[in-house]
Each structure stands twice: as C-alpha cells, then as structure tokens.
Amino acid sequence: MLKRIGTLKRIALIVFFVWTIIAAALASDLFFSSKENVKKRATEEASAVITYFLTISDWLVKNSPVLERNIVKDIAKIGGEKNRQKLNEKMILVQMDVGSPEVFLILVKKDLNFQTDNYKLENWQNIFIKQLMTSGEAGLFIDEVGKEEFVRALEPIVMNNECAICKLFNIKNIEQYIGGIFVSVAISTELSQSYSHIWNMVGSIFVIWLLGLAAIIYGYKKASSALARRLRNYEESIYNLVDIIEKRDSYTAGHTQRVAKYASLIANHLKVSQFNKDLLYRASMLHDIGKISTPDSILLKPGKLNELEYKIIKNHVTTSYEILSKVSIYKDIAEIVRHHHEYYDGSGYPQALKGDQIPFLSQILTVADGFDAMTTDRIYKARKTVSETIAEISQLSGHQFNPVIVKSAIVVLSKVNIDDKVAQLPESDLQHERFSYFYKDNLTHAYNKKYLELLLTKQPHELAKYKYALLIKVHNFTQYNAQNSWEKGDEKLQEIVSTLQAIGKNQLVFRLFGDDFILLLNNRINSSQKDNILRNEVQGTCLLYSTCYVNLKNRKPISIKELESLVGTKA
The missing domain is CATH 1.10.3210.10 (Hypothetical protein af1432)
Known part of the structure; x- marks a missing residue:
C-alpha cells in the first residue's frame, strides 16, 4: 500500500513534467519556427510580386493601341514617372511604386564596367547584376543590413524581340542589354507581426497548461484520497488483527x-x-x-x-x-x-x-x-x-x-529499559482459566504439584510474594472412600479446597498429593483459625487433619522434595 502511494506520487510528477515539457516545447517551437515561416512567406511574396510585374507588363503591351504614344502613361501607372531613372547610357533603373515590398526594374548593357562606369546601386543589387553577367540565373538570398533582415530576389528578363519590358521602354539593340526584376522584402515588420501573434498563442498555451495542471492535481488528490482511505483501513485491519491476538x-x-x-x-x-x-x-x-x-x-x-x-x-x-x-x-x-x-x-x-x-x-x-x-x-x-x-x-x-x-x-x-512486570503468569480471570488448563487440578481446581515446582525452581521472584506456606495433610481418606464411595470422596475434596480458597485474598492453594494441601500466604492466620481450618469438613466423618507452618521469608530457597518431606514428617 505504501509503495502504491509512492508510485502514485511519482506518476503525478512524471505527468506534470511531461505536460510542462509539451507546453514549453509548443511555445518554443512557435518562436523558433516563426522566423523561418516569415522568411518563407517573404520569399513567396517576392515571387508573387515578380509574377505580377511580368503579367502586367505583358498586359500593357497587348492592350496599348499605339505603344509609341501610351508607353509613358502605362509605365507611370506601374511605377510613376518620377521613379524612372536613367543613371547613364549603360543602365536604366525604375523603382515601382507599389508600397511594400520594394520592386526595381534594372537594365544594364553587357559591356558595363564596374570599375570605371559611374552608377549608384545598393550592394544587393550589385550582387545580382554580377550574377546576371556571369550566369544569368535567378537568385534569392537573405540579406542582413544592421539589425534588419531582407529577402532579396532576382528574376532575369529574357532580352529578345518578344520582350514586353523592352517594348515598354523602347530599347534599341536589345541584344546588348541584360536585366531583371529586383525585389526586396523587409522581414522585420513581418516578424514583429508574427511575434505579436505568437504571444497570443503562448498565452493560450499557458491557459491550457494551467487547465492541464489543475486536472493533474485534481486527479492526484482524488487518487491519493482513495489510497489514504485504503491505508486507514489497512491500519485499522492491522490493529484489529493484533487485538485478536491480544485477546487470545x-x-x-x-x-x-x-x-x-x-x-x-x-x-x-x-x-x-x-x-x-x-x-x-x-x-x-x-x-x-x-x-x-x-x-x-x-x-x-x-x-x-x-x-x-x-x-x-x-x-x-x-x-x-x-x-x-x-x-x-x-x-x-x-x-x-x-x-x-x-x-x-x-x-x-x-x-x-x-x-x-x-x-x-x-x-x-x-x-x-x-x-x-x-x-x-x-x-x-x-x-x-x-x-x-x-x-x-x-x-x-x-x-x-x-x-x-x-x-x-x-x-x-543496551539503553532499553525492560519492564520487569512483563511475565507469562495469568492476570485476568480469563487468563487464569486458560492457565488452569495446564496447572490446575481437574477435580478441585486447586493448583497442582507441577505449578508449585515451577514457582520453587523457575519463578523465585513470583514466590517471593508469599511469606508463609501452610502445610495441611488429611488422614483416613482411603477409609472415607470405602465407607462413602469414590464419588463422595471427590465431593469432599472439592469441599475442602473451597474452604481453603475462602480463607483470604492473594493466596494460592495447591493439591500436592491425593489428600495433601499447601497454602501460600502473605500473612499468618491465627492459631485458632489454623487449628479449626477444616473442622466443619471432617466433623462427623472418619477424617482427620494436621497442619504446620513453613516460614519462607527467613530461610533459603526450598525445593519440592523438602516440602514433600515436611508434609510427611509434620503429619
């Protein structure tokens, strides 16, 4: 039972720790994954802007009746006339006025020399232009500027007679140019919004964790209460069983x-x-x-x-x-x-x-x-x-x-104090009755010779409670039995023992032989009482009796043989 209570506590703690770890893992995962999610969304947004820009360029070319007249107006719709920059004869840059993200159209001649030609571009734009000149492939990377992060994307433009962008800008000698759509998406703003949303989710997780914790505590208290009741029953059962043993x-x-x-x-x-x-x-x-x-x-x-x-x-x-x-x-x-x-x-x-x-x-x-x-x-x-x-x-x-x-x-x-009152001798009436099974005469219920011998040899401290032994020998009992029957003789023995037991409290009566008796007394009885001790029992019969005292206090320990000898000689 105690082991089960300990196991229950361990299970409750394990469940608590597992539940806490799950909640903490969910919260941590939200924070750690949010940045990756923001980057992913920023990349998708950059791709979407590029697709949009290419699509709108195709639409403008197809829906302008006269390209030469309307080209400037259409471009203004896209980015605004003010955003168009011709940095020099070898480069054209247009920043599209679409808010966020930033979108640039950059066209450069293939013979652009980075060392001598004068142009003003941001570092990430220079990286992409070099990439266009070397491989001509699309590009994407995460750029850090101070404490800010950006997703930078490049989509190359195929420079040929079908190029809508080239038609929009009326570029001659198309084969001499390379270019692309450059997109920059700021991650910080997105991340800030994401964190705000995450904190709301963390708050929800915390509430769920508290509810789970409350459920764990409630379950533990219910289970421990049930076990506690069983433990109380266990204790009661133990002491009830001990009580059964005590009574026996x-x-x-x-x-x-x-x-x-x-x-x-x-x-x-x-x-x-x-x-x-x-x-x-x-x-x-x-x-x-x-x-x-x-x-x-x-x-x-x-x-x-x-x-x-x-x-x-x-x-x-x-x-x-x-x-x-x-x-x-x-x-x-x-x-x-x-x-x-x-x-x-x-x-x-x-x-x-x-x-x-x-x-x-x-x-x-x-x-x-x-x-x-x-x-x-x-x-x-x-x-x-x-x-x-x-x-x-x-x-x-x-x-x-x-x-x-x-x-x-x-x-x-070594430091224990032993109770010297603890013994196997009877104390209650019930114990005396049980004791009589072993040490009392079945006929008269006086103590037998075996018990007297035990007191004399094994229990001197118990014998020390008594100062005197009164020896009584009844004579002619064989004749009495012959005259009256054995049954009447048994009744007379019972009558004699009852008289002896009634003499006083705290005294022991022993039937030593068939018709010999010994009383252990705390105090002497007077001579008259001693001489007439069995007067009524023997009156009108052939029975006689004789008595003598043995002082137990002023002599060395006495054996059963010595008492037997005294009974014989004094009689």
Missing part, C-alpha cells in the same frame, strides 16, 4: 508491540529508509499472526514445548505468510514475516536460508524478536538482564544474527 494470548500481544519498538530502534540506527521502516514496523506487529491457527494446548502452554509441539508451532511463519500474501494490502510485509525465523548461518526455518538470501528487514526482525524473548519472563525460564542478553546476542553474531545488525542492536538496545 496477552503475552503474544505485548511481545509484538515490544518487538516492533526494538526493530524500529535498530532500523533507525541502520539508517533504513522511512518507507522500509514503516514496512518493518507493520511486519513486526503482525509477525506472529500465523499463531491464530496454533492450537491453544500449544500456544498457551506455559511450559517448555516438546519436539512435536515445537514442530507444530514452527508452522506459524508459513501460516502468517499465507494469510498476509493473499491480501493485497499485506503483500509488502508477507515476505518479511515469512523469514523472521531464518538464521544467518542457514540453521533457521522455514526454508533454511542463509546470509543475504534472507530479506534484510527480516534479519532486523529476527534480532528484535530474539532480544524480547531473552528479556521476558517465561514460566519455564527466567528472564535475562539487558547486559546478559546483549552478551548472548554478540555471541550469536554470524550464527543466528547478521553481524552488521548486531552492531547496531548492541548500541540501541
């Missing part, structure tokens, strides 16, 4: 939160990207989701697992992967969760990957998971201190853990 196993819930915290600390020190840190956090919160399918008898077992149970619980990583990979919003973290029990040397599960074959984020999760397991009390194993845990993680560097990650873990986890 409070230890696992606290474990996932702590592992997520430790993994984030390590990732920060390793300078993992924010995107990957978010993935790692979510993977940490759900890394044990597969335990949903683990039987309660294994998942909630407060003791050490046997070989078969361990094999079953290992399947939770594969189950986690299968659950997460089938949901699109969880696919990003499915692979991380799948491999968080792989070890660096290849001795882990489920695929026995090693080294760089294991996803890096999974390797971080492995260290965080191991750190929490070592620093948390289990029923069958006391917690290690932070310094002890760091030392063990260092020893496992290169074997169970990635050495690079271990270096960062040592730095950040």
Whole structure:
C-alpha cells in the first residue's frame, strides 16, 4: 500500500513534467519556427510580386493601341514617372511604386564596367547584376543590413524581340542589354507581426497548461484520497488483527508491540529508509499472526514445548505468510514475516536460508524478536538482564544474527529499559482459566504439584510474594472412600479446597498429593483459625487433619522434595 502511494506520487510528477515539457516545447517551437515561416512567406511574396510585374507588363503591351504614344502613361501607372531613372547610357533603373515590398526594374548593357562606369546601386543589387553577367540565373538570398533582415530576389528578363519590358521602354539593340526584376522584402515588420501573434498563442498555451495542471492535481488528490482511505483501513485491519491476538494470548500481544519498538530502534540506527521502516514496523506487529491457527494446548502452554509441539508451532511463519500474501494490502510485509525465523548461518526455518538470501528487514526482525524473548519472563525460564542478553546476542553474531545488525542492536538496545512486570503468569480471570488448563487440578481446581515446582525452581521472584506456606495433610481418606464411595470422596475434596480458597485474598492453594494441601500466604492466620481450618469438613466423618507452618521469608530457597518431606514428617 505504501509503495502504491509512492508510485502514485511519482506518476503525478512524471505527468506534470511531461505536460510542462509539451507546453514549453509548443511555445518554443512557435518562436523558433516563426522566423523561418516569415522568411518563407517573404520569399513567396517576392515571387508573387515578380509574377505580377511580368503579367502586367505583358498586359500593357497587348492592350496599348499605339505603344509609341501610351508607353509613358502605362509605365507611370506601374511605377510613376518620377521613379524612372536613367543613371547613364549603360543602365536604366525604375523603382515601382507599389508600397511594400520594394520592386526595381534594372537594365544594364553587357559591356558595363564596374570599375570605371559611374552608377549608384545598393550592394544587393550589385550582387545580382554580377550574377546576371556571369550566369544569368535567378537568385534569392537573405540579406542582413544592421539589425534588419531582407529577402532579396532576382528574376532575369529574357532580352529578345518578344520582350514586353523592352517594348515598354523602347530599347534599341536589345541584344546588348541584360536585366531583371529586383525585389526586396523587409522581414522585420513581418516578424514583429508574427511575434505579436505568437504571444497570443503562448498565452493560450499557458491557459491550457494551467487547465492541464489543475486536472493533474485534481486527479492526484482524488487518487491519493482513495489510497489514504485504503491505508486507514489497512491500519485499522492491522490493529484489529493484533487485538485478536491480544485477546487470545496477552503475552503474544505485548511481545509484538515490544518487538516492533526494538526493530524500529535498530532500523533507525541502520539508517533504513522511512518507507522500509514503516514496512518493518507493520511486519513486526503482525509477525506472529500465523499463531491464530496454533492450537491453544500449544500456544498457551506455559511450559517448555516438546519436539512435536515445537514442530507444530514452527508452522506459524508459513501460516502468517499465507494469510498476509493473499491480501493485497499485506503483500509488502508477507515476505518479511515469512523469514523472521531464518538464521544467518542457514540453521533457521522455514526454508533454511542463509546470509543475504534472507530479506534484510527480516534479519532486523529476527534480532528484535530474539532480544524480547531473552528479556521476558517465561514460566519455564527466567528472564535475562539487558547486559546478559546483549552478551548472548554478540555471541550469536554470524550464527543466528547478521553481524552488521548486531552492531547496531548492541548500541540501541543496551539503553532499553525492560519492564520487569512483563511475565507469562495469568492476570485476568480469563487468563487464569486458560492457565488452569495446564496447572490446575481437574477435580478441585486447586493448583497442582507441577505449578508449585515451577514457582520453587523457575519463578523465585513470583514466590517471593508469599511469606508463609501452610502445610495441611488429611488422614483416613482411603477409609472415607470405602465407607462413602469414590464419588463422595471427590465431593469432599472439592469441599475442602473451597474452604481453603475462602480463607483470604492473594493466596494460592495447591493439591500436592491425593489428600495433601499447601497454602501460600502473605500473612499468618491465627492459631485458632489454623487449628479449626477444616473442622466443619471432617466433623462427623472418619477424617482427620494436621497442619504446620513453613516460614519462607527467613530461610533459603526450598525445593519440592523438602516440602514433600515436611508434609510427611509434620503429619
């Protein structure tokens, strides 16, 4: 999901840049092509003027009844009498008065000498006259004069008896002359008008660009809003799933939160990207989701697992992967969760990957998971201190853990404060009921010998809550069963345990053997209450009972065998 949001941002930026480039390219193309277009139009205009001049000359010749009389008037119609110049006997120049462009008719004798003959022409006209004398071909070029540009064009005149121009000017000895129509078109004016039009078009392009940009922003906001809603649902789904785990196993819930915290600390020190840190956090919160399918008898077992149970619980990583990979919003973290029990040397599960074959984020999760397991009390194993845990993680560097990650873990986890209240012992009524599945007597619901042994050997800090142990031995129970039946004997045992459990709060009742009981107490009960503790239960029966106290506070740790011995001797 996070990857999709990042992809959406990249797509939006790409579309924005492409759209901007297109708009800029269109605007630039208008400016760069405008000059070429103006030159092209100027060239076409020059050609059109030449064609017009030749056409009108033919028309004048054909429609003048008497050429000798009307020639001057007809020429005046074209260019005006004042524009006709006879520079000398070897050159005739007529500037046609047609406004823009400038049109000149220039006729020169073939024997014109540029070095000695006196004539006044512009430089571009001289270039064309030389071209007429050498090749006689038409010409066209772009001429720059200062900051101005012009299109200069030449159309040669065929000097023969059919030459309309020659007839108009009554030129004798035609074969001695060469000439042509000279046209000059100023580009600057055209370019100025073109730029004015271009700026209008650029303004239109800018408006279109703004509309496109608005569409991109709107589309991005709509899409990102939809993804944001999905992301919120994603977050809610994650914590709902975590809540399911919490309700099933409070230890696992606290474990996932702590592992997520430790993994984030390590990732920060390793300078993992924010995107990957978010993935790692979510993977940490759900890394044990597969335990949903683990039987309660294994998942909630407060003791050490046997070989078969361990094999079953290992399947939770594969189950986690299968659950997460089938949901699109969880696919990003499915692979991380799948491999968080792989070890660096290849001795882990489920695929026995090693080294760089294991996803890096999974390797971080492995260290965080191991750190929490070592620093948390289990029923069958006391917690290690932070310094002890760091030392063990260092020893496992290169074997169970990635050495690079271990270096960062040592730095950040050495400063962690461990909550010493975190344990696997039951707290709520529901947890007590689950706990009873393993450590309570099925008949009387008193705690069994196995739990007492666990407190004495594995949970000394839990045992330290109690100052005294009251040992109670009930006699003649075999006789009672024979007189009243086994069923009545079971009812009597339940009655005895109910009485003992009602003595006070914060005390534990154990059924040690068939008819032996131990109470762990915070405070001593008075002698009278002790001596009459089961008076009502044994009255009128063959049953008897005996009691004795063991002071737990002022003696060294006691074993289950010692308690068994005390029950026997004191009785």
